[in-house]
Amino acid sequence: MTWFRRFLPHGVFWRHLLRFGVLNTPLWVEGPIMACWAALFLFWRSGRRGVMRNLSAIIPGSWPVTNFFRTWRVMYNFAWTIADNVRFKELRVTPDWEFAGREQFERLQSESGGAIILTAHMGSYDLGAQLFAESSRRQIVMVRAPEVDPQTRQYEQEQQGRTRAESLKVDFSTRASDLALDLLDAVRRGELVAIQGDRVTPGISTVAATLFGQPARLPSGPFALALAARVPIYPLFIVRRGRRRYRLVVGKPIEVVRTRDRAESFNRAVGEWTRELESVIRPSWFQWFAFEPFSPEPAR
């Protein structure tokens, strides 16, 4: 009997509840209701501990008790973000957008060939990808980790099939070898490939990095793809600035230069990426929805 699985943190019950809430909550009581439900998710032990451990590395010297309350803020922001995402899918209501690094964003859109968008699990990357796909004629392929729970995965696939923009294709990071070839083809066709570069899922190849002074493993796929296809990597982040307000932050492109020393090229590119990642996450730690510790070692 696995009926209770739907009520676990990754279970499908919460997706249905969220959809019900978005469709039925008066907009002027959304804030307090979000705050309550975010507090409920503090009972999700592994998620809470993961966030608290990450916070202890992002904010060195921070107290566990303070990080407990900071974790609530992370959950609160996450609740708003996923609610905005559902609202977009169900009602086609989009938030307001502002840009940081507009010139890089325009450069990305005007790239003659393909490019890789490297992003992090913050803000609503789904919403950002949809905005990008609808405001650009370029085909965009978004690679994401599949949902852990089979029912939730099925639910999400049904939702995406129903609402996705035509120019947006979603692929999953589980079928690593097939996907790598597909993505290489896509980039060579001039498409944009969006990949999350801040966490690894089982079965994908990784590269060693240092994040917030801690050893970490990051996906090596985006860097290998950039090297093979000779395309730039654009760091792109979606930061929630308030109710229905998001900021699109686009960094300078990272070039993975071909040299005799492949490891050295990789390390330089990974170093640039982690610096960019840190510069965005440090002031916006409450936006980083990494519910698992990014480092195997506790923060010093």
Next chain:
Amino acid sequence: MKMVQGNAAARWLPSRHNFALFRLLAYLRLRAARPTPSAVILGVDRHQSNTETWLVTAWVVAMGTIIINTVLAVPLVLSFVLAIFAFQVALIASGLTLAPLWNAVTRLETPGFKVSSFAIMALLAAGAAYCTTSPTWVRFAGWQFLAMLALNAVAAVIVFLLRGPIAQLEATVGGVPSGA
């Protein structure tokens, strides 16, 4: 959904506001606004205004707290917690029963949040009317709530009468006609 690109003044579009009072204030503000080039894309939806939404949130939560404090005679802090809980019970009840029933009877396909919004506001108005009968300070809170609803109704009439000029002004900024 319509979006306006590159003009920060579009945040004052009346059609980005929900209540008539805020639509009217936004119209007056937009009349005085100059085009402000900015790297923004603004959505045009009647619930898009942050200022309006948070002000109304604070207002209804405060009124809900006062009503529960009056009816149940419990401390204000507990009344606040119960008010938040009551909003959730009300919206779940509305979403499961009232909204489907309303749509089945009227065949209008009204969004659930509009039905629950109307139902909860009606409950708050009834609670505020009850508060006006109290001999303590809460009667002022009750009268204030009802007065704001009346003021909003007056603003709705003014917005209706001004719908032509509002639509014209919105069109120059790139919005949609107010009420669309």
